[in-house]
Amino acid sequence: MHVGRWLPLLCLSVFIGGCASVSPTSTPAILDHLLADPAFNGATVSLMVRDARSGTTLYQHNARTRLVPASNLKLLTTAAAMDVLGPHYRFSTQVLSTGGRQGERLAGNMYLRGLGDPTVQFADYQALAAQLASQGVREVQGDLVFDDTWFxxxxxxxxxxxxxxxxxxxxxISALTVSPDSDFDAGTLIVTAKAPVAVGQPVNVSVSPATDYVQLSNRAVSGPGNDYGITRQHGTNLLQLRGALAPGKQSRQWVSVWEPTQLVANLFEQALAQQGIKVQGRRVIGGATPATATTLAEHQSAPLQDLITPLLKLSNNNMSEALLKAMGRKTADAGTAAAGVAAVAGFMTRQGLDPSALSQVDGSGLSRRNLVSSQTFTDLLLASARQPWFDAWYTALPIAGDPDRMVGGSLRYRLRGTAAQNNLHAKTGSMAGVSSLSGYITDANGRRLVFSMVSNNYLSDAAPVRAVENRVARALAQWQD
Known part of the structure; x- marks a missing residue:
């Protein structure tokens, strides 16, 4: 190897690593070098960097190439939701009836109506039942109808x-769902397994919230190997536990259910029974609430400007899908993903952005049919910065290097001890062969930049690609022309 030929690249590498003794090199040249990393051999990477105030392009590489964005799509969904639904929008879950009161009896049907709240928990359904009990209701003579028709x-x-x-x-996704935790992982249950000290014994299993809606096939045992896992058989709620869990250890896993509306039915009936309220009629799933029904009790979510924090920090898919369908319901009276996508397109048009430049099919980015360019993401970041709700949205983005889970979010372990720590506000995205990072960063001269980096079709694991993303962020924080 001829050393002289490779010396400039070695110097660049040392400079990027933080060595102050090397002469400064222009940031665009550094970025060119970073995007030539072997991790991208045979892959496609797109990067665009712009001045946040003027919109001037400072760097671009495949900037107009549409790629699978993974969870970076949540930037678009949440920005549109803040515009379409508004920062103060709240989801609602209601108990209604068409019947009159006869002492402790409710003469007609009772309806539990969900309007898409992905944050409602079992305790909230218990509180709704308690509201009924406090009004003196002890018996429902009609049917108990679970209305998930909003979506x-x-x-x-x-x-x-x-x-x-x-x-x-x-x-x-359902308009009537339940979350087992304050991360709002709607439509799931937490399955906790504890391994006995004695090797070969079955693990002890509990489900939260406690329900008999799922069935357990427990073949997991206490033992070496640590290959314990859970799967749910397609089309059922049969949870299959297999493998070995180290003696004395505990495992918590979140497992989705088949048909979350029916899980809610199971839990709400439990809540009514806890309050001594008996239902004489049938359980009806999916019936619509008549317009003449009277509201007896109601639970409301926190406002959207607060909900976007767990959504963006923790990259919550179900919350994103609920927002998409809620936008569709508001703009087209249709709680569908397609109507939600049309609402997002309307938001883009109002901001002077071109919705025909991208493909969106869901709210979370879980589908590989979503296609967005880094230019479109930077257009969105620039437009969002002009909105009255921007401060709440910007704060809700993960912040690099902050160890607090609800501050640093998916960036809490990244870029610590660098100029990007507590500086970079950005959304991550990750799927097999897909990584993305888009957001805001301030350079050494106090200039705010917007950038988007999307990588597709690499064959390595995500670590080398994320390492390059981190180096890009460090280079932006130390921008030199």
Missing amino acids: DAERLGVDWAQDDESTYYGAQ
């Missing part, structure tokens, strides 16, 4: 992968 019956997004089906991030 359509399409439970999964377009072309979602089959092997994601039982995961928390691939959970089914």
Whole structure:
């Protein structure tokens, strides 16, 4: 090897690594070098960097190439939701009836009506039952109807992968759902397994919230190997536990359910029974609430400007899909993904952006049919910065290097001890062969930049690609012309 030929690249590499003794090199040249990393051999990478104030392009590489964005699509969904629904929008879950009161009896049907809230928890359904009890209701003579018609019956997004089906991030979408935790992983249950100290004994299993809606096939045992896992059989709620869990250890896994509306039915009936309220009629799934029904109790979510924090920090898919369908319901009276996508396109048009430059089929980015360029993402970032709701949205983005899970989010372990720490506000995205990072960063001269980097079709694992993303962020934070 001829050393002289490679010396400039070695110097660039040392400079990017943070060595102050090397002469400064222009940031565009550094970026060119970074995008030539072997991790991208045979892959496609797109990067665009712009001045946040003027919109001037500072760097571009394949900037107009549409690529699968993964969870960077949530930038578009949440920005549109802040515009279409408004920062103060709240989801609602209601108990209604068409019948009159006869002492402790409710003479007609009772309806539990969901308007898409992905944050409602079992405790909230218990509180609704308690509201009924506080009004003196002890018996429902009619049917108990679970109304999830605010959204359509399409439970999964377009072309979602089959092997994601039982995961928390691939959970089914319903207007009437339940989350097992404050991360709002709607449509899932937490399955906790504890391994006895004695090797070869079955693990002890509990489900939260407690329900008999799922069935357990427990073949998992206490033992070496640590290959314990859970799968849910397609089309059922049979959870299959297999493998070995180290003696004395505990595992918590989030598993999606088949048909979350029916899980809600199971839990709400539990909540009514806890309050001593008896239902004489049938359980009816999917019936619509008559317009003449009277509201007896109601639960409201936090406002959207607060909900986008867990959504963006933790990259919550189900919340994103609920927002998409809620936008469709508001703009076209149709709780469908297609109507939501049309609402997002309307938002883009109002901002002077071109919706025909991208393909969107869901709200979360879980589908590989979504296609967005880094230029479109930077257009969105520039437009969002002009909105009255921008400060709340900007704060909700993951912040590099901050260890607080609800501040640093998916960037909490990245870029610590660099000029990007507590500086970079950006959304991550990750799927097999896909990585993305788009957001805002301030350079050494106090100039705010917007950038988007999307990589597709690499064959390595994500670590080398994320390492390059980190180096790009560091180079932007130390921009030199």
